[in-house]
Amino acid sequence: MQNETLTITDNRTGKTYTLPLYKGAVRAIDLRQIKTGPEDFGLLSYDPAFLNTAACQSAITYLDGERGILRYRGYPIEQLAEKCSFLEVAYLLLNGELPDPAELDAWSGEVTRHTMIHENLKKFMEGFHYNAHPMAILMTTVAALSTLYPEARNIHDPEVRRLQIIRLLGKMPTLAAYSYRHSLGLPYVYPDNDFGYTRNFLNMLWKRTEPKYSANPVLARALEVLFILHADHEQNCSTNAMRAVGSSFADPYATTAAAIAALSGPLHGGANEEVLRMLDEIGSKDRVPAYIAQIKAGHGKLMGFGHRVYKNYDPRARIIKRVADEVFEVTGRNPKLDIALELERIALEDDFFVKRKLYPNVDFYSGIIYQAVGFTPDMFTVLFAIPRTVGWLAQWQEMLQDPEQKIARPRQLYTGQPVRERVPETAATLA
Ligand code: CMC
Numbered sequence: 001m002q003n004e005t006l007t008i009t010d011n012r013t014g015k016t017y018t019l020p021l022y023k024g025a026v027r028a029i030d031l032r033q034i035k036t037g038p039e040d041f042g043l044l045s046y047d048p049a050f051l052n053t054a055a056c057q058s059a060i061t062y063l064d065g066e067r068g069i070l071r072y073r074g075y076p077i078e079q080l081a082e083k084c085s086f087l088e089v090a091y092l093l094l095n096g097e098l099p100d101p102a103e104l105d106a107w108s109g110e111v112t113r114h115t116m117i118h119e120n121l122k123k124f125m126e127g128f129h130y131n132a133h134p135m136a137i138l139m140t141t142v143a144a145l146s147t148l149y150p151e152a153r154n155i156h157d158p159e160v161r162r163l164q165i166i167r168l169l170g171k172m173p174t175l176a177a178y179s180y181r182h183s184l185g186l187p188y189v190y191p192d193n194d195f196g197y198t199r200n201f202l203n204m205l206w207k208r209t210e211p212k213y214s215a216n217p218v219l220a221r222a223l224e225v226l227f228i229l230h231a232d233h234e235q236n237c238s239t240n241a242m243r244a245v246g247s248s249f250a251d252p253y254a255t256t257a258a259a260i261a262a263l264s265g266p267l268h269g270g271a272n273e274e275v276l277r278m279l280d281e282i283g284s285k286d287r288v289p290a291y292i293a294q295i296k297a298g299h300g301k302l303m304g305f306g307h308r309v310y311k312n313y314d315p316r317a318r319i320i321k322r323v324a325d326e327v328f329e330v331t332g333r334n335p336k337l338d339i340a341l342e343l344e345r346i347a348l349e350d351d352f353f354v355k356r357k358l359y360p361n362v363d364f365y366s367g368i369i370y371q372a373v374g375f376t377p378d379m380f381t382v383l384f385a386i387p388r389t390v391g392w393l394a395q396w397q398e399m400l401q402d403p404e405q406k407i408a409r410p411r412q413l414y415t416g417q418p419v420r421e422r423v424p425e426t427a428a429t430l431a
Contacts, residue, residue: 232391
């Protein structure tokens with residue numbers, strides 16, 4: 001492996017170059033030596049949307065899209081979803097190993113101690129318009145956390161970094177729950193440290209006048225599993241935003257807010273909300289074939305289908321389908337499931353989707369579960385952002401510790417005007 005090389009002949013000059021390969025990849029900077037003459041800048045690689053460019057090395061998540069494999073720190077996602085709590089998985093992603101019982105206890109205690117948010121931030125949230133989108137509230141309030149913790153900008157101090165990571169993990173469910181209560185005009189519920197991570201979140205969401213909200217254990221576990229499945233997904237759009245913004249050494253709150261912004265788009269995390277809208281638009285199972293025909297004719301996309309990396313069934317979607325069955329035992333079946341199953345059945349047989357290797361992704365079934373549990377569609381992406389914060393922070397930390405990383409600054413192929421003179425002077429400049 002070590003001595004693998006690539007030989008390139010430049011047909012413009014007839015010169016041959018031998019470039020070393022690094023972990024099966026060519027280093028783009030090695031292309032720079034390929035020049036037509038001393039004035040030539042050197043060869044660039046052109047890769048809009050990073051279709052074939054590794055922008056970092058990472059030891060966090062392994063994803064084989066052709067075979068439908070997803071692992072966090074080497075552990076198959078199926079095992080983590082079945083056997084772990086979300087906070088165990090968060091510890092694993094951030095530290096590389098699963099915690100032992102004492103470490104888990106200490107870790108859960110630390111995260112729990114940081115669930116409260118400053119009253120100033122609560123007042124800040126009260127200023128949002130009644131129909132503000134919860135994802136927009138979350139993005140803004142996470143950015144506002146940097147006004148409360150100015151020391152967070154010392155990103156090179158490992159202890160400061162660690163504290164901000166714990167703060168963000170602790171406060172995300174609180175901010176998410178407050179954004180939800182705000183949109184319903186309900187008073188905010190303070191965190192309750194008697195509960196674990198997801199139960200505390202459910203308490204802050206649903207508590208009314210009772211002293212403590214008692215979450216159904218099946219629904220609480222379903223949410224925990226969904227959190228585990230969403231915790232990281234290597235170099236997706238929002239993680240790339242986290243790394244790119246973080247590479248300028250911005251503080252972790254500003255950086256996480258940028259990642260939330262990226263996640264909110266309908267091609268990324270916002271797709272779960274769009275899936276529900278699509279199922280509403282289709283309305284009934286018998287209208288599925290007509291809807292598919294419309295997509296094939298080039299009118300829109302089947303939301304919750306397709307993925308840049310998975311060219312096989314998304315393993316997370318497979319687990320979510322199982323979780324859906326457990327949730328529906330408690331909540332009753334969401335009638336939208338029948339429409340979704342019919343969409344999947346037809347799409348998986350249809351040549352248009354088969355040829356393009358379009359399979360259901362994580363967002364296809366998650367929204368149906370969230371709705372059955374009682375969430376409105378505008379909360380779905382917020383439910384994605386809470387656990388993904390762990391992945392963003394693990395990737396941010398890894399990026400800061402990687403000696404090869406620098407400020408993210410891609411090149412471009414300039415396609416504008418060549419140099420030109422601003423003559424003759426116009427009447428306006430003469431006046
Ligand atoms: N419905 C219909 N056609 C599709 C779809 C879809 N959902 N996705 C891709 N295609 C077609 C696309 O039009 C193209 O066709 P052609 O070769 O004829 O031009 C072909 O499949 C390849 O697609 P692409 O756009 O080159 O693929 P991409 O890797 O750039 O896009 C994607 C990936 C996820 C943005 C895209 O599949 C999509 O827009 N899906 C719908 C939105 C969605 O579900 N997003 C959630 C992604 S998973 C979770 C997450 O990341 O948040």
